[in-house]
Amino acid sequence: MEKSTRAGLVAELIGLLTKGHAHVTFEEACAGLMPALWNKHVPDVPYTVWQLAEHVRITQYDIVEFCLDPKYESPDWPAGYWPAKDATADEIAWQKTLAQIRADRQRFIDLLHTAATDLLAPLPHGTGQTILREAMLIADHTAYHTGEIILVRRLLHAWK
Numbered sequence: 001m002e003k004s005t006r007a008g009l010v011a012e013l014i015g016l017l018t019k020g021h022a023h024v025t026f027e028e029a030c031a032g033l034m035p036a037l038w039n040k041h042v043p044d045v046p047y048t049v050w051q052l053a054e055h056v057r058i059t060q061y062d063i064v065e066f067c068l069d070p071k072y073e074s075p076d077w078p079a080g081y082w083p084a085k086d087a088t089a090d091e092i093a094w095q096k097t098l099a100q101i102r103a104d105r106q107r108f109i110d111l112l113h114t115a116a117t118d119l120l121a122p123l124p125h126g127t128g129q130t131i132l133r134e135a136m137l138i139a140d141h142t143a144y145h146t147g148e149i150i151l152v153r154r155l156l157h158a159w160k
Contacts, residue, residue: 013112023143029150035090050094052148053145054082057101058082060101062074062081064138068111117131
């Protein structure tokens, strides 16, 4: 891939991972939420805001580790990708979830910036996955659950 084309593609992928473009970012969806609402359930919704954020954290970590470590083993699906139905977060857990999401996203962005990273080559330890596909997967998955976080916040009357 031509150097300028690669740089442009990397810039677009980073924008996809960090900016909202047509919607709010994950960080915006989680900002300003009162601690009493992190763990609050709403009728007919199986997850709290924190449980959704924690699912984003677990899944993004899994994708990043899969890309970086050929020996990494993913958790069992679906149980390993979700906190327990009754799991709750205190201030420390909430902040830890958000901090790890930021840190793992940055680790993936660092991988994108690495000149030796072939965005289109199938990962040798995968089943056809590429770094490009995994970047789009992280962005798509996070956007999906960001929308759910906003919906839960609306149902809790805690969204602008």
